Amino acid sequence: MKKRSLKNPLPPPPRRGAGKPLILISPDFQSKGVEFSDASMSLSSRYPAAIAACGGIPVAMAHTDSREMVADYVRNSDGVLLTGGDDVNPAIYGPKLRSSLKSKAIMTEDGGRRDLFELMLVDEVFRQRKPLLAICRGHQVLNVALGGTLIVDIPTQKPSRINHRQMDRKSEVVHSVRLTRGSLLAKITKTQLLGVNSTHHQAVAKVAKVLRAVAQSADGLVEGMELKAKCLLPFLLSVQFHPERLMGKHAEHRAIFEAFVRASLMEKIQNL
Numbered sequence: 001m002k003k004r005s006l007k008n009p010l011p012p013p014p015r016r017g018a019g020k021p022l023i024l025i026s027p028d029f030q031s032k033g034v035e036f037s038d039a040s041m042s043l044s045s046r047y048p049a050a051i052a053a054c055g056g057i058p059v060a061m062a063h064t065d066s067r068e069m070v071a072d073y074v075r076n077s078d079g080v081l082l083t084g085g086d087d088v089n090p091a092i093y094g095p096k097l098r099s100s101l102k103s104k105a106i107m108t109e110d111g112g113r114r115d116l117f118e119l120m121l122v123d124e125v126f127r128q129r130k131p132l133l134a135i136c137r138g139h140q141v142l143n144v145a146l147g148g149t150l151i152v153d154i155p156t157q158k159p160s161r162i163n164h165r166q167m168d169r170k171s172e173v174v175h176s177v178r179l180t181r182g183s184l185l186a187k188i189t190k191t192q193l194l195g196v197n198s199t200h201h202q203a204v205a206k207v208a209k210v211l212r213a214v215a216q217s218a219d220g221l222v223e224g225m226e227l228k229a230k231c232l233l234p235f236l237l238s239v240q241f242h243p244e245r246l247m248g249k250h251a252e253h254r255a256i257f258e259a260f261v262r263a264s265l266m267e268k269i270q271n272l
Helices: 046-053 068-073 113-128 137-145 183-188 251-270
Strands: 022-026 027-029 039-042 059-060 080-083 132-135 175-179 193-196 211-217 222-227 237-241
Touching: 022 046, 022 113, 022 251, 027 113, 039 113, 046 059, 046 137, 046 251, 068 113, 080 251, 132 137, 132 251, 137 211, 137 222, 137 237, 175 183, 175 222, 183 211, 183 222, 183 237, 183 251, 237 251
Parallel strands: 022 059, 022 080, 080 132, 132 237
Antiparallel strands: 027 039, 175 193, 175 211, 211 222, 222 237
């Protein structure tokens, strides 16, 4: 057996083959996992289950500081999924924010490594032009990576009659969002009023210049975005809600994953 280099202890990224599209999933991070209390990756099983149910092959990415490794993973994938998790460090998009507001952020356990990793990942997705689906934190990371900003804490900065953080009902529809007529999300879900779950206390503030808001809650929060110039990527959709938790009972949420996997399959076919 060939020995793995001590300089690069991570396994090589998987290689694409014939058949189903390979979808990279960016996992969360735990400072102490189950095995030996080591630093570990964490990923809700609902994400890979959603990809598999719609015809894709889900692969969790290893967190790495290596730009070369991130580029290799993206190169050998057919699509990328950014998942939910803790907040993006406000220092990245709002260095002049007052400290009392910054303290509202629920920071990742890894000291910001996930932030930097996913910023590199978004950059590589655009450089290599791969389909991208971004969910919840992923929706926010995408906006920050492309030059947008975030509301650090909705109750503090934009109080609303809508409770956007209903963790006890994370797999239920709790409010609706209005979709832009003719948008990718409206075409996929075949509706202009979509029922969603809601488990966030942050939201998109200034939308990045290359993106446009295509879904909004009744209180004006951005719940979905897509590219202004669709030629930049084969497919891009970001949503603030969690369709992977609703797709079992709601066909319009399953349709989001079906459209993403289908776009990733087309990417695969074109690159064979």
